[in-house]
Amino acid sequence: xxxxxxxxxxxxxxxxxxxxxxxxxxxxxxxxxxxxxxxxxxxxxxxxxxxxxxxxxxxxxxxxxxxxxxxxxxxxxxxxxxxxxxxxxxxxxxxxxxxxxxxxxxxxxxxxxxxxxxxxxxxxxxxxxxxxxxxxxxxxxxxxxxxxxxxxxxxxxxxxxxxxxxxxxxxxxxxxxxxxxxxxxxxxxxxxxxxxxxxxxxxxxxxxxxxx
Numbered sequence: 409x410x411x412x413x414x415x416x417x418x419x420x421x422x423x424x425x426x427x428x429x430x431x432x433x434x435x436x437x438x439x440x441x442x443x444x445x446x447x448x449x450x451x452x453x454x455x456x457x458x459x460x461x462x463x464x465x466x467x468x469x470x471x472x473x474x475x476x477x478x479x480x481x482x483x484x485x486x487x488x489x490x491x492x493x494x495x496x497x498x499x500x501x502x503x504x505x506x507x508x509x510x511x512x513x514x515x516x517x518x519x520x521x522x523x524x525x526x527x528x529x530x531x532x533x534x535x536x537x538x539x540x541x542x543x544x545x546x547x548x549x550x551x552x553x554x555x556x557x558x559x560x561x562x563x564x565x566x567x568x569x570x571x572x573x574x575x576x577x578x579x580x581x582x583x584x585x586x587x588x589x590x591x592x593x594x595x596x597x598x599x600x601x602x603x604x605x606x607x608x609x610x611x612x613x614x615x616x617x618x619x620x
Contacts, residue, residue: 463475511570581610
């Protein structure tokens with residue numbers, strides 16, 4: 409199945425239906441509780457996922473490294489990042505499995521320690537430009553976004569497109585870039601007041617990406 413079909417298949421909210429459930433839960437339980445809830449380690453009897461592009465988060469250095477895709481990045485601040493689906497919440501594990509079945513991979517999910525900011529990354533061998541992929545995702549998600557704040561071309565060292573939008577009381581920003589024939593989507597989100605103060609931090613995290 410193509411990436412476009414995968415997105416059409418209940419993934420139109422930009423972060424997938426499992427995330428939509430967490431967003432709804434937010435309004436009943438509060439922001440920090442929701443992000444913590446979405447990242448709880450739950451026991452499951454479902455089989456492990458054989459990852460295409462396994463990566464690792466080195467918490468002591470706040471560095472995510474993926475030897476398969478040959479890149480690394482540094483997280484500024486105190487983040488809890490999960491790269492193993494078996495250590496993710498049930499909903500994220502289900503999302504990872506569905507992506508995997510469609511030839512994509514959930515590289516990681518995470519949040520800041522206090523739970524005010526969330527993140528996740530998806531990769532797939534789609535062989536599209538970053539701009540083309542960003543346009544595809546923006547178009548497919550258009551009816552599910554409350555407010556589209558547009559695409560921005562941040563290309564300097566590498567082709568980099570940023571899409572910012574609002575949905576269900578959160579503001580999201582997604583960064584689209586390529587590694588050879590691989591397309592990556594790196595997303596961050598928070599309530600609007602937290603988002604505005606930390607957008608520069610998200611940019612710095614993406615700016616820390618190195619290829620090897």
